[in-house]
Amino acid sequence: MKKALLLIPILTLILVTSALAGNKFQSVIVAQIYMVGPEHVQKLHRLGIDVDRCTTNPPGVVTVNVSEEEFELLKKLGYAVKEIPNYAKLYADSLWEATKDSPNPLKGYHTYDELVSEMQQIANDHPDICHLESAGQSVQGRELLFMKISDNVDIEEEEPEFKYISTMHGDEPVGMELCLFLINLLVDEYGINDTITDLVDETEIWIMPLMNPDGYVRHSRYNAQGKDLNREFPDRISDPDNRIIGRPPEVQAVMNWAFTKSSVLSANFHTGALVVNYPYDSNKSGHNVYTPSPDDDLFIYQSETYSWYNQPMWNGWFHHGITNGADWYVIYGGMQDWNYVWLGDNEVTIEVSNSKWPDYSRIPGLWEDNRISMLAYMNLCQEGVRGVLTDATNGFPLSATVEVIDIDHEVFTDPDVGDYYRMLLPGTYSINFSANGYQTQTVNNVVVNSGPATELDVALQPATVASVELIPDDIYVFTGDRLEYTARVYSNVDTSLSLSYWSYVTLPNGNEYGPVFGPFSFPLHPYQTRSGRVSKTIPGNAPLGTCKYTGYVGIYPDQLIAEASFTFRILESPSSFASFVGGFDTAQPELTRGSTLGDIPERFELGQNYPNPFNATTVISYGLPTSCHVKLEIFNALGQRVDTVVDEFQQAGNKVVGWNGAKVSSGVYFYRLTAGDYTETRRMMLLK
Secondary structure, eight states: HHHHHHHHEEEEEEEHHHHGGGGGOOOEEEEEEEOOOOHHHHHHHHHOOOOEEEEEEESEEEEEEOOOHHHHHHHHHTTTTEEOOOHHHHHHHHHEEEEEEEETTTSSSSSSSHHHHHHHHHHHOOOEEEEEEEEETTSSSSSEEEEEEEETTTTTOSOOOOEEEEOOSTOOOOOOOOOOOOHHHHHHHHTTHHHHHHHHHHOEEEEESOOHHHHHTTTTTSSSOOOOOOOOOOTTTTOOOOOOOOOOOHHHHHHHHHSSEEEOOOOOOOOSSSEHHHHHHHHSSSSSOOOOOOHHHHHHHHHHHHHSSSSHHHTTSEEEEEEHHHHOOOSSSSSSHHHHHHHOEEEEEEHHHHHHHHSSSGGGHHHHHHHHHHHHHHGGGGSSEEEEEEEEOOOOOOOOOETTTTTOOOOOOOOOTEEEEEEOOOOEEEEEOOTTTTTOOOEEEEEOOOSEEEEEOOOOBSSSSSEEEEEOSSEETTTTTTEEEEEEEEEEESSOOEEEEEEEETTSSEEEEEEEEEEEEEETTTTOOOEEEEEEEEEOOOOOOEEEEEEEETTTTTEEEEEEEEEEEOOOOOOGGHHTTOOOTTOOOOOSSOEEEESSOSSOOEOBBBSSBBOOOEEEEESSSEEEEEEEEEEEEEEEEEEEEEEEEOOOOOEEEEEEEESSSEEEEEEEEEEETTTEEEEEEEOO
């Protein structure tokens, strides 16, 4: 019983810490925690502490950025914590005060306005190879500028796309200056220096010197919302939802920009150490242990290529100047892991100075240390295997996936021209090429040598004369409500077709029911895409649980050409939702047990509520691999329990319950599941 009682104050502290973390843009304490081992870093992550640097193997020192409340929390929890000067901010503040009224504010470092002006001038002076564009705006309306450099700057060519991004932490400006040096080097030496000319001719280069202009102007690590931008990207462990909703504007802008590009290699620049950090940054355990990606050997080679040409880095504290991210210290929501996992873009994080904000007199020397490294790293995107994927019947470029057998990682073609680039170490490989509506093709014995990439063009045969895709509006549907989706049918041939579309539903018990729609007959012209909206009412007596919806294309009922499907869950009708979650007109919730959906899961799991944000009702799902006592509680941002949704013994299975927040105010809430020895907490947002 004592153990259970202790959990409440600890959880309260965690929730208070999470709620107060957003104030860091206004006031941040840099602190060091002493005698910390790898197991402690995991606890710091759970507390929501922003870990900046650490040396924990053997136990050592962790540098953190905290609010005053978080600093007091660490002391209460017994950590040996000491505030240290925020040297970067102190130096930048004093430099600004001393120079703001002079002709050269910041004494060498570009102000935001100077940065914008210089990039505009470069683009104007070199319109044949430069194009300046904004990926979006910061919280306070400053532009996030990318400079594109390429020989045919206005044309989408068959060449790899590369990007550098710097200063996502606003108090780490060295990379910003290095990126400006690099831009000037590329434009000034183009047509003069053969190496640079070849690089610009054969690569589509994108450079963003300043991703966090609001933080930079305030000499702060954080954006104007108090967010650490390198903790806010989708994460394969903590946040595997590749959507922009709810993320800081700067992160949304970079994500939206990246979705429209096809970068194959990139890096982001930081300061505070001298090392190249490669994926993965996160892992399930939260411990600082080596966490390799499927391309671990390739990342080591690429990282060492950068550090080798930067001798202070190569001979520094880290072996060969490189480290696996999670082996150094775990972070969640980092940009490099997001690029690699979701975009097929090999990205590393490069720390270029032990001092976060050094005197500008050191910048020319740092540029010399990094100049060749930056060029050599860029050139790596020309290695491995490359080619163009096309439709075998018409030669059109394809949006396709490229996967090397025995390396569990996908890269993608640029759908505009169909080109792909798979960086690989020298060796012999088998490669799969696949695209929606086409037969997968495997090419064996692909030999990759050092140096320029092996050329391998592939033409895919259509899998069928037509293909179909179903896109549901929602995968949670209440009885009495409507299941709505978009059906798209694609012609893969150069002849006209007369086809039918119809659909069936497989119920939770496995029985198939239908047709629930169609057959609907329609013509399909050569290579035409036709879309249609389908809306079906879920009967009030429909069984609750997981269903499968399948759409068929062919000549009904005898000939099937293509099919597609999606799963959805039928939940209890909204008309009884108040009682479902314990309506406020009744003394006790009428139903808090949860509905069992589908098969028994293999492990305990607490799902993200849906919808989120919500007003004022939401659904929470969880999985029980074994029967046990279950408690599901709701807490506000101060750690105060506002409701208990479930508190009883439940049978194993996938469960779903609802919660109605009509009686509480808008804001951040936390829901905690305790099932046997398993405990997990998630965050949700109520907006009225």
